[in-house]
Amino acid sequence: MSGDRDLYICYNEYLNTYMKSFFILDCDEQKKIADSLYGYFVGITANQKPNQFWTHLNRKQIKDYLSIPNLELTKWFDSLGLKIRDMSFTVTTDKIKTSPHIDEPPVIAKINFPVLNTERTYNVWFDEFGKEIDRVECLKPIVLRSNIMHTVEIDDSAVLPRIQFSFCFYNEPLHLLK
Numbered sequence: 001m002s003g004d005r006d007l008y009i010c011y012n013e014y015l016n017t018y019m020k021s022f023f024i025l026d027c028d029e030q031k032k033i034a035d036s037l038y039g040y041f042v043g044i045t046a047n048q049k050p051n052q053f054w055t056h057l058n059r060k061q062i063k064d065y066l067s068i069p070n071l072e073l074t075k076w077f078d079s080l081g082l083k084i085r086d087m088s089f090t091v092t093t094d095k096i097k098t099s100p101h102i103d104e105p106p107v108i109a110k111i112n113f114p115v116l117n118t119e120r121t122y123n124v125w126f127d128e129f130g131k132e133i134d135r136v137e138c139l140k141p142i143v144l145r146s147n148i149m150h151t152v153e154i155d156d157s158a159v160l161p162r163i164q165f166s167f168c169f170y171n172e173p174l175h176l177l178k
């Protein structure tokens, strides 16, 4: 199947040349949305403390949250023309961390939303040789490319636990990375 592999390498080279690693989004209600997501996180984790970096929410959990009336998050995604496909959150503590990785396909463009203690923590991207190509402090929501090596870097002065939500969509916001 070397043809398929060549095509894949070609496609990735195309993406690397023409796409940014991230794009910072303006969100007028960022604090309100973060507070709401934090409340949701507290509810979900009340009886089950997260013991891994990633927690994927199931359909019912996603539906329960999105059916809250007048949700600022829904209004914001509506204004961006995005329909949520999946929601997850990441927690960093002294014991839970992540290392450089590529997210599961097929999603390429996700939105990360900072919720708690994301100051002095950074999304960092690497090329295929492990050389850093981009970094951004996690202060605002971003669209990010998740199909190239990336990680979250935590400065020694950062406060833990750090919580961030991550969303992917039926219609990926790829145009924002061009």
Ligand SMILES: [Fe+2]
Residues within 6 Å of the ligand: 101, 102, 103, 146, 150
């Ligand atoms: Fe990731």
